[in-house]
Amino acid sequence: MCQSELHSFLKKLPKCEHHIHLEGALAPSLLFQLASRNEIILPPDDDAFKSRDALLARYKRFLSLDDFLHYYYIGMSVLIHEDDFEALAWDYFRHASSDGVHHAEVFFDPQAHISRGISYSTILNGFNAARSRAQCELGITTELICCFLRHLPASKCLAVFEQDDIQASFANGAIKGIGLDSSELGFPPHLFKDMYEKAAKQGLRRTAHAGEEGPADFITNALEALGVERIDHGIRLADDDELMGRVAANGTMLTVCPLSNVVLKCVGSLEELPIRMFLDAGIKFSINSDDPAYFGGYVLDNYCAVHEAFDLDIGDWERICRSSIKGSWCNTKRKAEMIATLEALVSEWTR
């Protein structure tokens, strides 16, 4: 298959994205536009904020997860009004649709906005307006996953989790599940056990970032102490054969983010990612963009990069795509529609 045929095949695959932080889809052009409209002063002593090109150049030199998070939290400070949150999410949904995403489960970080005086309803109304539009105009189904910031005290996270407006959004189904993100090293999953126990009792789906920069032990810890159903990133699973066997046997899905791992120096190059090892070991995983505006690629760029690095065949892609549909938190009818699309595509390309 030549490159352009392959690109067309990868684009047509009915993709599900499970690991995308909406705040990480804030393109520099929208960032500067909102900063100006909302009269937000970006750090004057950091030359990266002098222009769009300077900011993009700085994004190419991230040294670590924390180095990136510094820019991520400054960037989102321009989001003030409902319309801003709507514009951000709509921009992502448009990109996702043109990349062949059929279903997206998207993260957001309420604590990073509430702490700046933005109400939870402002965030949720903005995102929900974009979600309705994505469903009507693009045919994409979406779910929201409310993430908690692990660099903050667990007691503070629990207090936000228990806030009346957040509890109401759990109860009325606006939020599908919870996640745990931000700085990983020094913040093991078990610190958040109480919150995850409450979430389980309330019937929320549960995932957590683990094994991105942190060790394989954090994956064990997230599975055992938090009872998570998915692991976000999870690439350090490759360091523990016994755990890898357990994850494969339980069918726990990893949401891997290849370009993110390279840009944040979690691996030296794409080829170092354990993609082939995971396929051989029967580990289920989906491929995702994480923070597409910061890492130079949306989901299709990640699919193409993985294809080039690992020379996958149609059978490999069918498995990845099938696991990704099955590991989604949408209803069985929606999954069946996507599986049917996948099977029709594969049969067309293998005729």
Ligand SMILES: Nc1ncnc2[nH]cnc12
């Ligand atoms: N890659 C990542 N890891 C942890 N927290 C994040 N928040 C946004 N992107 C993240």
Ligand SMILES: [Zn+2]
């Ligand atoms: Zn992430």
